[in-house]
Amino acid sequence: MVRGRLMAIDGQPMAELDEDRRRHESLDRELNLSWAEELGRDNTLLEGLWWPQLGAWQSRSRLPVSVEEELASGLRLTLGTPLQFNIGGQLLEAEVSSIRSLNWASMRPNFYFVFPPNSLENFAGSYISSFYLPEEQRQLLVDLLARFPTMTLIEVGALLEQIQGVVGQLTSAIAVVLWLVLVCALLITVANVQLSFALRKKENALLRSLGASNRFLRRVLLGEFALLGALAGTLSAVGANICVAAVQYWALSMSPVWYWQMLPIAALTGGLLLAGLVWLTSRQLLISSPLQLLRSE
Numbered sequence: 001m002v003r004g005r006l007m008a009i010d011g012q013p014m015a016e017l018d019e020d021r022r023r024h025e026s027l028d029r030e031l032n033l034s035w036a037e038e039l040g041r042d043n044t045l046l047e048g049l050w051w052p053q054l055g056a057w058q059s060r061s062r063l064p065v066s067v068e069e070e071l072a073s074g075l076r077l078t079l080g081t082p083l084q085f086n087i088g089g090q091l092l093e094a095e096v097s098s099i100r101s102l103n104w105a106s107m108r109p110n111f112y113f114v115f116p117p118n119s120l121e122n123f124a125g126s127y128i129s130s131f132y133l134p135e136e137q138r139q140l141l142v143d144l145l146a147r148f149p150t151m152t153l154i155e156v157g158a159l160l161e162q163i164q165g166v167v168g169q170l171t172s173a174i175a176v177v178l179w180l181v182l183v184c185a186l187l188i189t190v191a192n193v194q195l196s197f198a199l200r201k202k203e204n205a206l207l208r209s210l211g212a213s214n215r216f217l218r219r220v221l222l223g224e225f226a227l228l229g230a231l232a233g234t235l236s237a238v239g240a241n242i243c244v245a246a247v248q249y250w251a252l253s254m255s256p257v258w259y260w261q262m263l264p265i266a267a268l269t270g271g272l273l274l275a276g277l278v279w280l281t282s283r284q285l286l287i288s289s290p291l292q293l294l295r296s297e
Contacts, residue, residue, distance in 0.1 A: 001111075002125035003030045004092065008084035009075060024074050026112065033085070034109075037117040042106040048079050048098030051116045057097075064097035066114040072099050087123045105253055107156065130156075186277060193281055200282065221282060226275040233270025237263045 006027060009017065014027055021027075039050055046069060051057065057064050067077055077083075077096050085092040094115070102110045109128055133140060145153060204217055237259075245256035 001128050002033045002087055002120045002123045004033045004085040004087040004123075005030045006083065007086045007091070008082075009077070010081050021075055026071055026075070031113060032111055033087070033113045033115065033120060034111045035115040035117050035120050039100070040108070040110065042103040042108055042110055044101045046099045046101055048096070050098060054097060054116075057116060060095075062093045062095040063115055063119050065094040066098040066100055067096050068110075068112045069099055069101045071112045072096070087120075090123065092123075186273075189274065189277060190281055193278055222275045222279060225278040226271040229274030230267040230271035232274070233266035233268070234263055236270070237266035 007014065009021070014022060037051070039045060045066075048066070050066075051064070054064055062082060065083065071077070077099075079096055079099070081096045083094045083096065085094060094113075100114075104110060109130070141153060141155075145151060207217060208214075240262070241258055241260070245258065248254040248256050
């Protein structure tokens, strides 16, 4: 891995590029350059040719280089675009020979710029590798650093633990917000029921005067709000699935996973919760006589 800074594109220095390209993040720092003999498993060749198909590239004045798709799009690089790099004070002339797409979520080393094999051996660089070490052998890391003090060791497991901790805290915070939203929704439901209480008293009084039984009125009342609660639960489950799928697809670059099994659970929970809440706040309608209900108006 060689550290280098992009100095010119198609013969134009960075200062002479248009504003959109000058603001690209890759121009504000040194980039990691590397070489590869074979196309990586996480790489897909979109345009151009890989090294065996290029022929005798060693005789060219510019080294061929393969560029990552998003970077090429942001800097408007196409096949054949000349590039100039500054590597430790030495200039390297290159030319875009292919464009690749990368899977950055693979947890394997990937690079924006990849050169042919051994083409960067004259530049000072460093080596990068990865290995798996069981938890019970962590002492070997201390011995490794003691033997090779210039080595930089990055524990991916520790990073993942920190990420999991942050995600756990965010999950807890979101859960609190959801509970607050649920409580507010229940309070709004109670308020709506109380607003329609006068009209429902008249309706129940008339129905009971016409011979409707308490059991019938109770079934009508509970059935109405159980149905509303089930519809609300179903809509919330569908909306949650859509939001989760959107986050998975656009934010995490994952294939969407649908949790349709939550639909009946959400519908049942919503129906029981709303029916129970209405029963607690409106059962006075069922135990009062029609005469009392009509006189209370």
